[in-house]
Amino acid sequence: MKTFNLPDLGEGLQEAEIVTWHVKQGDTVKVDQPLLSVETAKAVVDVPSPYAGRIAKLYWKDGDIVPTHAALVDFDIGDGASAAPAATPVPKAQAPKAPAVVTEEPIAEDSGTVVGKMATSSTLVEETAIIRKRSVKGTGKPKAAPAVRAYAKGLGVDLTRLTGTGKNDLITRSDVDRAASSPGAIAGSKDRRGEARPPSVKPSAPLAPIAYGEMVPLKGPRRAMQSAMSKTRSEVAECTIFDDADVHGWTPGNDITARIVRSIVAGVRAEPGFNAWYDGEKVARQIHERIDLAMAVDTPEGLIVPVMRDVGSKDLAQLRADLNVVKEKTHARTVSPEDMRNPTITLSNFGMMAGRYATPVVVPPQVAIVGTGGVRHDVVPVLGGVEVHKRIPLSLTFDHRCLTGGEACRFLAAMIKDLQKAQ
Amino acid sequence: MAKVALVEAITMAMAYEMAHDDSVVVLGEDVGKNGGVFRATLGLQERFGAERVIDTPLAEALIAGISIGMAAMGLKPIAEIQFSGFIYPCVDEIINHAGRLRSRTRGRLSVPMVLRAPSGGGIHAPEHHSESNEALFAHMPGIRVVMPSSPQRAYGLLLAAIRDPDPVIFLEPTRLYRLNKQEVADDGTALPLDTCFVLREGTDVTLVTWGAMVVESMAAAELLEKDGVSVEVIDLATVSPIDEQTILESVEKTGRCVIVQEAPITGGVGSEVAALIAEKALYSLEAPIVRVAGWDTPMPLFKLEHDYMPSIARVSAGITAVMEG
Numbered sequence: 001m002k003t004f005n006l007p008d009l010g011e012g013l014q015e016a017e018i019v020t021w022h023v024k025q026g027d028t029v030k031v032d033q034p035l036l037s038v039e040t041a042k043a044v045v046d047v048p049s050p051y052a053g054r055i056a057k058l059y060w061k062d063g064d065i066v067p068t069h070a071a072l073v074d075f076d077i078g079d080g081a082s083a084a085p086a087a088t089p090v091p092k093a094q095a096p097k098a099p100a101v102v103t104e105e106p107i108a109e110d111s112g113t114v115v116g117k118m119a120t121s122s123t124l125v126e127e128t129a130i131i132r133k134r135s136v137k138g139t140g141k142p143k144a145a146p147a148v149r150a151y152a153k154g155l156g157v158d159l160t161r162l163t164g165t166g167k168n169d170l171i172t173r174s175d176v177d178r179a180a181s182s183p184g185a186i187a188g189s190k191d192r193r194g195e196a197r198p199p200s201v202k203p204s205a206p207l208a209p210i211a212y213g214e215m216v217p218l219k220g221p222r223r224a225m226q227s228a229m230s231k232t233r234s235e236v237a238e239c240t241i242f243d244d245a246d247v248h249g250w251t252p253g254n255d256i257t258a259r260i261v262r263s264i265v266a267g268v269r270a271e272p273g274f275n276a277w278y279d280g281e282k283v284a285r286q287i288h289e290r291i292d293l294a295m296a297v298d299t300p301e302g303l304i305v306p307v308m309r310d311v312g313s314k315d316l317a318q319l320r321a322d323l324n325v326v327k328e329k330t331h332a333r334t335v336s337p338e339d340m341r342n343p344t345i346t347l348s349n350f351g352m353m354a355g356r357y358a359t360p361v362v363v364p365p366q367v368a369i370v371g372t373g374g375v376r377h378d379v380v381p382v383l384g385g386v387e388v389h390k391r392i393p394l395s396l397t398f399d400h401r402c403l404t405g406g407e408a409c410r411f412l413a414a415m416i417k418d419l420q421k422a423q
Numbered sequence: 424m425a426k427v428a429l430v431e432a433i434t435m436a437m438a439y440e441m442a443h444d445d446s447v448v449v450l451g452e453d454v455g456k457n458g459g460v461f462r463a464t465l466g467l468q469e470r471f472g473a474e475r476v477i478d479t480p481l482a483e484a485l486i487a488g489i490s491i492g493m494a495a496m497g498l499k500p501i502a503e504i505q506f507s508g509f510i511y512p513c514v515d516e517i518i519n520h521a522g523r524l525r526s527r528t529r530g531r532l533s534v535p536m537v538l539r540a541p542s543g544g545g546i547h548a549p550e551h552h553s554e555s556n557e558a559l560f561a562h563m564p565g566i567r568v569v570m571p572s573s574p575q576r577a578y579g580l581l582l583a584a585i586r587d588p589d590p591v592i593f594l595e596p597t598r599l600y601r602l603n604k605q606e607v608a609d610d611g612t613a614l615p616l617d618t619c620f621v622l623r624e625g626t627d628v629t630l631v632t633w634g635a636m637v638v639e640s641m642a643a644a645e646l647l648e649k650d651g652v653s654v655e656v657i658d659l660a661t662v663s664p665i666d667e668q669t670i671l672e673s674v675e676k677t678g679r680c681v682i683v684q685e686a687p688i689t690g691g692v693g694s695e696v697a698a699l700i701a702e703k704a705l706y707s708l709e710a711p712i713v714r715v716a717g718w719d720t721p722m723p724l725f726k727l728e729h730d731y732m733p734s735i736a737r738v739s740a741g742i743t744a745v746m747e748g
Contacts, residue, residue, distance in 0.1 A: 112430065112462050112601055116548030116725070120601035124426060125573050127605075127641075129620040129658065132669045139676045143706035170706055 002075040006066050015067050027055045053077035144171040155180040221302035228363045237400040240359040245419035248389035258319040260372050263418040265312045270414030271407045275344045277365035278402045285402050294343030297330045306335045307343045356393045371395035424608050430600040432574035432607050433463045436581040439611050441471050450477040451503030460505045487513035491520050494536040504540040508551025521590040522565030537584045537591045543635045543685050545598035547725035554722050555686035560592045561663035567591040568663040572637040574605040579614030596635035616661050619669040625655035629673040631696050632683040633659035640683050643738035662692050671704045678709035681741045688716035710748030715741035
């Protein structure tokens, strides 16, 4: 016969209330089989059986308050030989198996932690974790002190093209100086490591003999430009006017360049004399119905001026398509002489780089050129107050021999009016 | 092969070593009957008995002190601290004794103990349940600091830590405990304690990180791959001592480095990595090193913890900055 006393339920409580018995007198039980549920101040917990055997006596009934360590159950365990290791039976408070009575706060499933929220998933990690083999070979990349790197960057010297003369092939300040002053003499004799100097101090490396640039004749587009420009300066009576288009009212998604092209069409509709060729010798002009707009495009080789044909008959989407063709052709360097022949008016859109207004140069026999700077935010007076609006700066140069200032102002006004439309 | 979560890999490693080495014991608060606050020691007491899996009183200094004594006398204790914020009472024992006994006794005694603790935030826990204090121990001589970032590395590195003759602080990223799973061969193979792990090869920038930040770092690297930036991600793994060579060779290759740590930025392990690169790979750097880290504040309560911990966006911004620099 063994007597089992109510164990300390681990919370220092003096007593517990029996919620329900799971066994009755005469039952045969196994070790760890739940005997009864008791309620402490915090939770309902199951008390497992410490012994295997037959229940001889229950000392209490449901609802009784039992003092800790009071006798609870008598077990008949035969001769006592089959007594299970009755160390200290501990109630399974942490994970009660199907508590007989639902507590006020149902005990959640074990989430693997007692505080916080543990993110859990069965997602498989896909990774390769490499333990690197030891290598002794170098990377072949240039080695240089940060100050030398900054110095080289300032002088436009590409370190990858230098051979370092310092310790362990380190690129020194002298190496950079040499490369900067005479590109032919990159590799030199062994030198000490370039000592750090404040950037304001002039490098004291021996100065190479001054090498002035070589005289090289202009070629290609650059040569064409000089001939056109010289002709202009000797012939045309240029006059330029400036203004801005306020595009604050634009709906989103407007194509700036296409809108500018369309506004030139509007200008020409208002003043057809700007879409013309002028012959100074004959003192005669041809006004054209069709607008063939030359687009000045900047390339590394020089100025290229492909022509967009009949822009007056096209909507914004078609203009964009034409602009893309121009862009691609210039980029791919496939602009043919035919593509540049006989424009009737020119646009120089330099806005994406810098510059606000300009005095672009009319190329005869054309009589007008429009220059547009970048769209920018300007402070503008509005109804006695101040607002910030987006504006496009406009410059119009025209040949005053055959066009009047009044006509130019009306042309520009028509452009602005069209540009300021919402779309 | 078993597909297991990081915390299960920890259990597997301890069980393997306990089964193969009688000197291995586990101790800590609730590690026995309860199976540990995060269930890392689940089932160990049932399997190896209460003599080898010991429930201690709620006293961290005692856990560390007892472990040092056990270790010095020939056992291999694995002690668990419930949260890294509760590790501070152990600091005296660990620094003054665990880390110095070998030196103090001129090699007559060593302390082959492991002090395991969950580390880092991201599980919505209260204060001092979420801190990243690896730098405290990384600073002290005589102690190894290891932080795994995948189930495989958790298994292999913990085995190595148990077998190592010196004290190892083994900080387990809490957020990764059950975040995902990996196939882990329970064959008792340890990983080296002196190497980084290259998780992603790249050519433009080296990203060094460890612990749970591996997740954000890999995601940011993936994201920037689309912008044409090739990021090499290195899991430091052995926070102290640091595998210098893997890092230096990578930085010499890429010329750029971003360091991502969850811990506060000042005086962190990231500062040590940055100093290492400045000392030994400066001439390969094409841009200043960038550290992305937690802020110099206590880990905030859980509503703000995601503002504290480096996000994918912050890591990406760090990479972008070092590419532009």
